[in-house]
Amino acid sequence: MNQKLPNATGVLILGIVSLVTCCCYGIVGLIAAIIGLVLANKDMATYNKNPGQYDNYGNLKTGRILCIIGIVLNILSVIYYIYIISAIGTDALLNPELLQERLREMQGQ
Template identity: 60%
Template sequence: MFEFEQRKLPNATPVLVLGILSILTCCCYGVLGIIIGVIALVLFKQDKQLYDKNPSVYENYNNLNTGRILAIIGIVLSVLFLVYVLWIISLFGLDALQDPELMQERINELQ
């Protein structure tokens, strides 16, 4: 019988690492997590096309899929945090976020 040597998908580990980083960086105003998550999804798409052509050749598809899921979670968390930051800025104003006394005045006005 003819046996194939199974190879690893070239971007499976980077997609997994970027997926984890997208979750960890979602609190960086949301922007960094979105960028990293999108990069992970682009790399996932490239490896998914390789895997779909010949699935029996590749062995680490689970890592690739896990990285995709983590990237999606990271993007969602980043978008939610970005919306939250924009809501806080619209509520208090950018100048109040830089001046603690003005922030206290705006909080007192809201009460």
């Protein structure tokens, strides 16, 4: 009977979490994706030592791919939020009237 890779399910869950939370300012998803990728690389090294011994390598590969996609999406999300904060300013984020004014300025109205 084959063994299961110890972190394959966790990597899959972290990959899904990183995709679901990519719109939450990018930080939570980025952390989850990086942890998942580190665990995936550790399990891949274990699998490559004895490939015939493990049977859930598919979950590990899928989770690793989701983590990589999650890293890309979360980095794009962080870049977007940094752009928005630099374009609008932190003071406008706390003041709705100033936010509306800055948005109108950006639209050229």
